[in-house]
Amino acid sequence: MTVQQEIRADTWTVAGRTFTSRLIVGTGKYKSLEQNAAAVEASGAEIVTVAVRRVNISDPTQPRLTDFIDPQKITYLPNTAGCFTAEDAIRTLRLAREAGGWNLVKLEVLGEAKTLYPNMRETLRATEVLVKEGFEPMVYCVDDPIGAKQLEEAGAVAIMPLGAPIGSGLGLQNCVTIRLIVEGAGVPVLVDAGVGTASDAAEAMELGCDGVLMNTAIAEAKDPVLMARAMKSAVAAGRMAYIAGRMQKRRYADPSSPLAGLI
Amino acid sequence: MSLDGSLGIRVNGEHRRVPGGISIAEMVNGLGLDPFRVAVERNLEIVPRSHLRDVRVEDGDDYEIVHFVGGG
Numbered sequence: 001m002t003v004q005q006e007i008r009a010d011t012w013t014v015a016g017r018t019f020t021s022r023l024i025v026g027t028g029k030y031k032s033l034e035q036n037a038a039a040v041e042a043s044g045a046e047i048v049t050v051a052v053r054r055v056n057i058s059d060p061t062q063p064r065l066t067d068f069i070d071p072q073k074i075t076y077l078p079n080t081a082g083c084f085t086a087e088d089a090i091r092t093l094r095l096a097r098e099a100g101g102w103n104l105v106k107l108e109v110l111g112e113a114k115t116l117y118p119n120m121r122e123t124l125r126a127t128e129v130l131v132k133e134g135f136e137p138m139v140y141c142v143d144d145p146i147g148a149k150q151l152e153e154a155g156a157v158a159i160m161p162l163g164a165p166i167g168s169g170l171g172l173q174n175c176v177t178i179r180l181i182v183e184g185a186g187v188p189v190l191v192d193a194g195v196g197t198a199s200d201a202a203e204a205m206e207l208g209c210d211g212v213l214m215n216t217a218i219a220e221a222k223d224p225v226l227m228a229r230a231m232k233s234a235v236a237a238g239r240m241a242y243i244a245g246r247m248q249k250r251r252y253a254d255p256s257s258p259l260a261g262l263i
Numbered sequence: 264m265s266l267d268g269s270l271g272i273r274v275n276g277e278h279r280r281v282p283g284g285i286s287i288a289e290m291v292n293g294l295g296l297d298p299f300r301v302a303v304e305r306n307l308e309i310v311p312r313s314h315l316r317d318v319r320v321e322d323g324d325d326y327e328i329v330h331f332v333g334g335g
Contacts, residue, residue, distance in 0.1 A: 064330065078331065094309050095302040098303070098311065166335070214335075
C-alpha cells in the first residue's frame with residue numbers, strides 16, 4: 001500500500017470496534033452542555049468519555065448529557081474517575097454497563113488526590129475482575145512498559161499511559177517510555193492525560209500511539225471549540241508524520257540547495 | 264413498614280417514603296425519572312433493566328440510581 005492509500009484507509013480498532021478518529025475527548029469541565037456538544041463536533045471524535053454519577057433526585061428535570069451528545073452516534077466510554085480502589089471502580093462499571101448496555105469501558109484506579117497517579121496494583125486487580133465479567137477495559141496507567149504488558153496479559157483492550165498528570169496540561173514528559181510501551185504492545189496505545197496544546201497531541205501521535213485522549217486541554221481553552229478543531233488537525237498531522245516516517249536527526253547542517261553549479 | 268403501609272427506603276443517600284407494593288420501576292418513575300435511562304443498584308446489587316417492573320420495593324431497601332454525566 002502506498003502512503004497515500006495508507007492515510008486514506010487509516011483506521012484503528014479496539015475490541016473489535018473500528019474508528020476513524022484517533023482523538024477521544026472527555027465531557028467534563030465545560031461551561032455548558034451546548035459548548036460541550038459543539039466541541040465534540042469540532043473535534044471529530046467518535047468516542048467520548050463520560051462519568052457515572054448519582055441522579056439528582058431533588059431536581060430530576062436538569063438537562064442531561066444524552067440530550068446533547070447522542071449515544072447512538074458517539075460511543076460513550078464510561079470511566080471510573082474518582083475511584084481509588086478496585087472495588088469502587090468495578091462497582092461503578094457494573095452500573096455503567098447497566099446504564100449504557102455495552103462492555104467497552106475506561107478503567108482508572110487512582111492512587112492519591114494530589115497527583116491523580118494510577119494505583120497500578122489496584123488497576124491490575126480491577127482489570128482481572130472486569131475481564132472475567134466480560135468487560136472490555138481500556139486502562140489508564142503509568143508509563144511503565146512492564147506494567148503495560150501485565151495489563152495487556154490481564155485482558156486490557158487498550159493501554160492508556162499518562163503523558164503528565166491529569167488536568168496538568170504539561171505535555172508529554174515521558175516520550176521515551178511512551179515509545180517503549182508502543183513498541184511492546186499488542187493492543188492500541190493511547191496517551192491519556194497531560195496534553196496541554198496541539199503540539200502535545202501531535203507529539204503523541206508521532207511516537208506511534210494509536211490515539212490520544214484529552215479533556216482539560218479543550219475544555220479550559222479560551223475558545224474550546226477552536227481548540228477542539230486544532231486538536232483534530234494535530235492528531236491527524238502527527239499520525240501522518242508517523243506514517244510518512246520522519247527524517248533522521250543530524251548533529252550538523254546539511255544544505256538543502258545543491259552545491260554543484262555554485263557561482 | 265409503617266401503619267399506613269408505606270415503606271422507608273434510601274435513594275442516593277436520602278430517606279424517602281414510598282407506597283407499599285410498588286415495583287422499582289414505579290418508584291423510579293415516582294421520582295420523576297425514566298427508569299430506562301438510568302441504572303439502579305439495590306442493596307449493592309445491580310437490578311437489570313428487564314427486571315425493574317418485576318421487583319417490588321421492600322422496606323429498608325438502599326438504592327443507588329445513576330446516569331452518565333460529563334467527565335474526562
